[in-house]
Amino acid sequence: MLSENVFKNCLVGLCKMNGVSIEQDTLRMYYAKVKNDFTDDEFRAIANDILETENLYGKFPAPVLFYSRKKQAEKKSGDSAFLIARQAFQDKVMELVNNDYNTKQAIKEFNDSLTASEVAALSALGGLTALWGACRKDGVFIDEKADWTIRRIQEKFKEHYNAPADDRLRIAEEKDAEMLLKIENLTAAAIKRIN
Known part of the structure; x- marks a missing residue:
């Protein structure tokens, strides 16, 4: 009611x-x-x-x-869960993005609370750091940028709604592989400069 x-x-x-x-x-x-x-x-x-x-x-x-x-x-x-889930995801993300600083514990709790659909949508948006940066200029939160970001969050969530549960693992593995590749490239570039 x-x-x-x-x-x-x-x-x-x-x-x-x-x-x-x-x-x-x-x-x-x-x-x-x-x-x-x-x-x-x-x-x-x-x-x-x-x-x-x-x-x-x-x-x-x-x-x-x-x-x-x-x-x-x-x-x-199939039910009104879509709008509710999208709004909950949007609220969760914007609460963290709106903060000037987030503790590791807050980010861990946020990550642990994500469903497979939310993980897939967040990954498609470039992750929490990318969203935080998209809403700010020189570290200052800007409402117009946040409005644009909210629309992107809604679009990506709609695309990834009902994502399979194993997406969380697949996305985590892709991110790890991406990070390792970046580290390898940076290391190779540093070695070239030294030599």
Whole structure:
């Protein structure tokens, strides 16, 4: 069941971002209509998706918009888990990327929490370090760059959703092989300079 706080935060935020005013009576009726059909995570994910992909042209977001998005998600992945999983992945990544500094422990916990789909998507994006760099200029976090990065995260997650479980191992092996090749090349270049 959808909690009233999450509902209000999402819907009022969506309305404010689109320059739409909303009355308390309308909020109550809207909540009564949707509260049993969405979970907190579903409603939050769909509201974020609408915010990022729809121009409401100053119109109030009708309940049918949320229901149609939920049906689309169910068609894509068999259930609404896709939007929830994508939002969770995006939140996890952006939480780390938004920090000026991450401890080894925080990065280890982040890596341990990744699913095979998330590992595949993150690898396709160049890894956490590449994303951290993409959101910053001279070490300073820049919102516009973050918006672009979020879109890339969503695209790659969609591509790699339902990746096989052994992808984590394959990707780790590819990264290790890549790193060894870089080390060999750097060593060879250093030896040439010395000689």
